[in-house]
Amino acid sequence: SVPTVRSRTRLLLLAVVGLWSLLVLPNAIASETRANLRQAWVSLTDAAPRSDLSLNLTYLEDADHTLTVDDARRQVEAGAFQGSQTAALNFGFTRSAYWFHLHLDNRDSLQDEWVLEFQYPIIDQIDAWYFFADGRQEHRQAGDSIPFHQRSKSNHFTNFELKLPQGDHVDILLRVETSGAIQMPTVIWNEDAYAAQYHKVQIVFGLYYGLIFAMAVYNGLLWVSLRDRTYFLCVAYIAGYGVFQLALNGLAFEYLW
Numbered sequence: 001s002v003p004t005v006r007s008r009t010r011l012l013l014l015a016v017v018g019l020w021s022l023l024v025l026p027n028a029i030a031s032e033t034r035a036n037l038r039q040a041w042v043s044l045t046d047a048a049p050r051s052d053l054s055l056n057l058t059y060l061e062d063a064d065h066t067l068t069v070d071d072a073r074r075q076v077e078a079g080a081f082q083g084s085q086t087a088a089l090n091f092g093f094t095r096s097a098y099w100f101h102l103h104l105d106n107r108d109s110l111q112d113e114w115v116l117e118f119q120y121p122i123i124d125q126i127d128a129w130y131f132f133a134d135g136r137q138e139h140r141q142a143g144d145s146i147p148f149h150q151r152s153k154s155n156h157f158t159n160f161e162l163k164l165p166q167g168d169h170v171d172i173l174l175r176v177e178t179s180g181a182i183q184m185p186t187v188i189w190n191e192d193a194y195a196a197q198y199h200k201v202q203i204v205f206g207l208y209y210g211l212i213f214a215m216a217v218y219n220g221l222l223w224v225s226l227r228d229r230t231y232f233l234c235v236a237y238i239a240g241y242g243v244f245q246l247a248l249n250g251l252a253f254e255y256l257w
Contacts, residue, residue, distance in 0.1 A: 039083040041103045042188075044164070046110060049193035053102060053116075053186040054088035057174075062097040065177070069129050072099045072173050088185040097177040100184065104162070105169040112165040113191035116172075118158045120185055121250025124178035128160050131171040143178070144253045155198060156250030162188075205251065212242045 040058045042051060058081035060072065067075070075081060081101050091098060106112070118126060125143035130136075140160045142151050152161035164170055176182055189197065216238040223231035246252035 036079060036081055036083045040101050041105065044104060044106045044109050049190045051188050053188055054184065055085060057089060057100045057102055057184060057186060058083040059089060060099045062099055065097050067099065069173055076101050091182040093181050097175060098182055100174040102172040104164060106164045106166055108166065110166060111190040112163055114162040114164055115153060115189045115194045116160045116162055117187050117189060119187065120183040121157050122180055123158060123176060126158055127175040129173045133169055148254055156254050212238060
């Protein structure tokens with residue numbers, strides 16, 4: 001009868017869906033998990049003294065701020081971390097905390113001193129956990145809510161030192177929480193390249209802020225000599241702009257407060 005045919009058709013469809021769920025879906029999940037783990041794996045070499053890690057980070061949102069580092073490690077193993085971004089991760093203004101995963105492997109570099117750097121300097125707090133192959137664990141903490149002297153390097157960018165000899169590898173978990181925007185442009189330098197770059201950046205900043213200071217002094221002298229209120233407003237504007245740039249670049253946190 002027609003109802004019997006329809007019942008059999010429904011049963012057949014249910015069986016096909018069930019078989020697909022058992023065979024195809026687990027393979028798809030496992031494939032995505034493997035892809036995310038491959039994305040997070042970065043090899044360090046002497047040919048690349050600086051490596052951009054922004055596209056290698058995988059991430060997990062912690063909306064309730066309840067995940068511990070052990071929970072996050074289990075989520076990494078379960079494939080819950082996401083990836084496949086085409087630009088540095090930017091979550092905008094959010095109340096959530098975010099976890100990030102990265103695996104670094106020093107296969108052939110003779111350098112064993114590295115610096116992990118986060119190039120968005122106005123994040124409140126970044127916690128980093130290192131899990132080494134020999135079972136060692138290290139926890140580091142930085143950000144503009146943490147005293148500046150606790151940073152690995154005295155730099156306006158948040159950074160963590162990492163000792164990773166040739167042939168060693170490390171799993172890294174990062175937890176980021178801030179009252180502003182969460183942006184994660186992330187790079188790693190070897191020690192020599194980092195020192196050379198920092199020297200160049202200091203020269204550029206010196207020229208830039210020196211020019212701002214000279215403009216403020218020039219307009220201040222004009223205001224003193226001419227008593228024209230316009231020049232006082234110029235001084236106030238230039239000074240405010242300078243302080244804003246200092247704060248945005250992380251230099252105000254380093255040198256002022």
